[in-house]
Amino acid sequence: MCEDTMKLSRFALPLVAAGVIFTAGCSHPNYYAPPPPPPPPQSVPPLIQQANRDGFRAGHDDGARDAYNRFGYHPRHDRKYHDCPGYNPALGPFGPYRDAFRNAYLRGYYQGFYNQR
Structure with a gap:
């Protein structure tokens, strides 16, 4: 019986391997879901x-x-950067205004200093 089992296993392994190779490309194509919709525009x-x-x-x-x-590039040394002029308390708290003002100030200073538009 041992010889019969060896003969059978000798032929079974290549048949199984061939079956796997031939059927590997027969699967269904992958389904890719469409991307989610973009977030709604945020109002500032x-x-x-x-x-x-x-x-x-x-x-x-x-x-500029x-x-x-x-004078050199020193945006954080200017009085306007520290004082944040133009604040209107009727529109909201000072903290968010100060942060937004300073970020915009740095962007504007960079563009003005390097003559960019």
């Missing part, structure tokens, strides 16, 4: 809009002035 509060507008304008003006007068 008026307080942040004002801070972005005022901060960018002030930073751009100060950056410092570049023209060759």
